[in-house]
Amino acid sequence: MLLSTPALHAVEEDVTPPKKLSSVSLLPDGSQLHNVMFPRYDKSHRLIGVLKSSAMTLVNSNTIAGDNVVINFFNADQTPRGRVELDKAVFDQTLAMVKTVEPVSLQSDRLNAKGTGLYYSFEQGKGYLLGPITTWILNPTETTMNLNHPPLRKSAIIGMSLLTLPLLAVPPPVVSPEEHEAIKADVASKAGVT
Numbered sequence: 001m002l003l004s005t006p007a008l009h010a011v012e013e014d015v016t017p018p019k020k021l022s023s024v025s026l027l028p029d030g031s032q033l034h035n036v037m038f039p040r041y042d043k044s045h046r047l048i049g050v051l052k053s054s055a056m057t058l059v060n061s062n063t064i065a066g067d068n069v070v071i072n073f074f075n076a077d078q079t080p081r082g083r084v085e086l087d088k089a090v091f092d093q094t095l096a097m098v099k100t101v102e103p104v105s106l107q108s109d110r111l112n113a114k115g116t117g118l119y120y121s122f123e124q125g126k127g128y129l130l131g132p133i134t135t136w137i138l139n140p141t142e143t144t145m146n147l148n149h150p151p152l153r154k155s156a157i158i159g160m161s162l163l164t165l166p167l168l169a170v171p172p173p174v175v176s177p178e179e180h181e182a183i184k185a186d187v188a189s190k191a192g193v194t
Contacts, residue, residue, distance in 0.1 A: 031058040036066070038091075040122060042076075049073050051091070051098065051122060064091045071098070071120070073108075082108035086118065096123040104129060112136040 027033075033056045040049035053066035069086040084107075089100040101117040106129060113135040120127030175183070 027058050029058055029060055032056070033058070038122070040125075046076060047074055047078060048076075049122065049125060053089075056091075059090070062092060062094045064093065065089075066091060069098070069100075071122075073125070082106070082111075084118070084120070089118075091122070095121075097121055098127070101130070110138050112138070 034054065036053045036056045038051040039047055040051070042048050050072045052070045052072070054068040056064050056066045059065050066089050067087070069089040071084040071086075072080065073082040075081045085105040086098075086100050087102040089098050089102070091098050098118065098120040104113075104115045104118045106113040106115070113129060113133055115129040115131055115133040117130030118127055119130070
């Protein structure tokens with residue numbers, strides 16, 4: 001009996017408790033919900049994602065089908081980071097997986113993409129966009145913190161553009177014979193010739 005007790009404790013420690021399901025799973029199958037929102041938080045309890053749907057139908061205790069689904073992503077400072085729009089999607093609560101084979105639109109500050117389906121892990125914040133896919137990669141908005149061109153380069157460009165402007169020709173000043181002799185003497189002294 002003494003030997004079996006530690007073994008039972010070891011077995012109990014290895015068993016992970018079943019994942020908690022949302023309160024939606026307590027509703028009867030076929031239940032309709034409107035304007036539903038599932039938030040996602042990081043370890044510091046900051047909002048990093050929200051799944052919203054205009055209408056959801058509980059298929060079974062693990063699966064919810066949604067219409068007009070939008071997934072919003074947020075930066076650590078709560079500013080918007082991106083958005084995914086889906087016409088229809090299925091949300092598997094046990095896997096926290098959003099699946100669709102309908103048109104998908106993905107938008108972020110640097111990337112816009114359209115695809116024909118999506119497999120997205122809501123808890124991990126990662127997924128696959130199914131194709132054919134159309135993608136646009138945008139240049140980041142320029143701020144003083146992320147200038148693509150250093151100020152010296154901009155100054156050089158401005159200087160070069162000024163060089164191409166037509167300049168008025170001004171004749172050189174007239175040099176008197178005394179000044180001419182002084183210049184010659186100065187040049188000779190610098191060259192070491194007397």
